[in-house]
Amino acid sequence: MGAAKTVAGQSTEMPEIAEALGRMEALLRAVGTEPLALDEAVGRVCAGTLAARLDAPPFAVAAMDGYALRWADADGPLRCRGVARAGDPVGAPVLPGTCRRIFTGAPVPPGADTVVVQELAEVAGEQVRILAGAEARRHIRPAGSNLRAGDPVVQPGIRLTARHVGLIAAAGHGEVVVHRRPRVAILSTGNELSDRFAADRATQILDTNRPTLKALVRAWGGVPLDLGIVPDEPGALSATLARALGAGDVDLLVSSGGASVGEFDYVGPSLTALGFEPAFRKVRMRPGKATLFGRIDGLPVLGLPGNAVAALVSALIFLRPALSLLAGAGRAALPEEQAVLATPLPATGPRTTILRGHLGRGANGGPTFAALADQDNAMLSGLAAADALALRPADAPPARTGEPVAIVRFDRAPGF
Structure with missing residues (x-):
């Protein structure tokens, strides 16, 4: 008996989970990009390298409230000359025998090499005496100590957090180019399925897979597109799949149910009729054996089992890393x-x-x-x-x- 149809020369006989994931990864590419304002970027994946546009801080600043001085003068009484506040321009130099009142975030005046915290200074009018416990060259953040102009601050493939957003803002950027959210079309198959509870209907199987999969797509960074419930009729399923293919705005098609080999399991034959190139049609796992993956005209297709637990377990193992790959973050490893x-x-x-x-x-x-x-x-x-x-x-x-x-x-x- 001949080997099953292949993608890139690989047999599509039932692989182990790790091999199936590798085949899937080989066929998935990151989706396109878009610029985003920083406050909208948390959870999105950076699409390029961003470098600092300036030194941060751009000048030496005080790290504490206190007195800026030359440490060489710290043994004698100092005359306090002026005040430096956050937002002030860099002032005149600190002269020998003097100090300047300074507040956190203020530019350190030229000549000063130390900020002594106010708790270690004794003040009488304009006279300031430095108390025991003060240390040389403390409480100053040098220019560029956070970032230097040209330093890379984020790399492609990083899923951005609020910490990254703050760093990008400090680097002088007001927006960041990210991969857009993958668009995932989702459908359920089965004559027995119902969209909603009907009190007057004696027998009904409510569709749990579609709402659950849509929720997972959102939670894992994608945009769900609901294709509804498709009856177990080859023509209906083929028409729905063809519409999804023709829409041109879908990055991944996910179906649940009908992927096994029963008399009324039409997903496989319908996909084949549309030119489906399988990477695998089954996986050596339980539950979740009836999981398939491949492409139709370049569109990735993930078929999940119909049983609710099997569908969710397969989604955790395959849909989660697929979305991560499409979003440009690489494969999300099973934790x-x-x-x-x-x-x-x-x-x-x-x-x-x-x-x-x-x-x-x-x-x-x-x-x-x-x-x-x-x-x-x-x-x-x-x-x-x-x-x-x-x-x-x-x-x-x-x-x-x-x-x-x-x-x-x-x-x-x-x-x-």
Whole structure:
């Protein structure tokens, strides 16, 4: 039997998670850029190098309230001549035998090499005497001690925080060029799905995947575009996919449901009919096996399982890094750490097994993990009640209480 259709010469047979992520990364490119005012830039990804336009501070400034003086004169009484306040121009030089009252942020006058804090100065009229405990060359911030003109302050690929915004402002910039937010079209498939609760309807399965995925896209820096629920009809799904492709304003298409190989799973065939080039059609993981990724005419397409828990777990593993790559920040690594098992676990099968569970604290203060008894892939109540996921390799033997296990804490993946 021949190999499955390939992208860039790679087989699309079921890869491990790490290999699937590598294939996905190879096909994703950062979206375009836009200039933003600094106060709108937090959370966005810098698209270029920014260098300081000036020295900061541009002149030596006082770091404390006190008296600016020449340390060589500190042993004798000094005559206080003038006041330097923040915002004042650089004043006349400090002459021998004199000092100047100075406030935090004020320019240090020429000739002064020390600011003595006011608590260590004894003042009588215009006379100032420096008390024991004062130190030479203290409490002055030299020109350029924060930044030098030409110094790089942010690099491409950095996700900007308020700290970066402050540094960019100090460097003399009023805006920054960032990657725009990736636009993600989202659809759910299934005749059984309903958009909203209807009290008079006896049977209804409410669509949880679409609102959840839209929320995750927003939380992870993208802009969701809602394509609605598409019935299990090849023509309807193909038409919706074609509209998304023709819109020209989509950076990633995400579907949930219909990606398996059942009689009414039409996502795969519909994608193929539109020229889908798969990087993979399944992943060696549980839950989340029915996850696919590839491109149609250059548009990346991520197909997630229909079961709610499987869809969310796959979104954490694949959608989160995809959005990070599209936003120009590189692949967002899964935030794994080690815990010890609070309860034993059975052997795993031929796929990486991902379990929901509760965290606790061990005798040494480290985290413990207890798997939920019910690991049903459709039960969101268990996922909502859990604190973390445990990742166990394929074909792992039974694990005993106290053995180590890799976990992903939900509080380390904001928005999940």
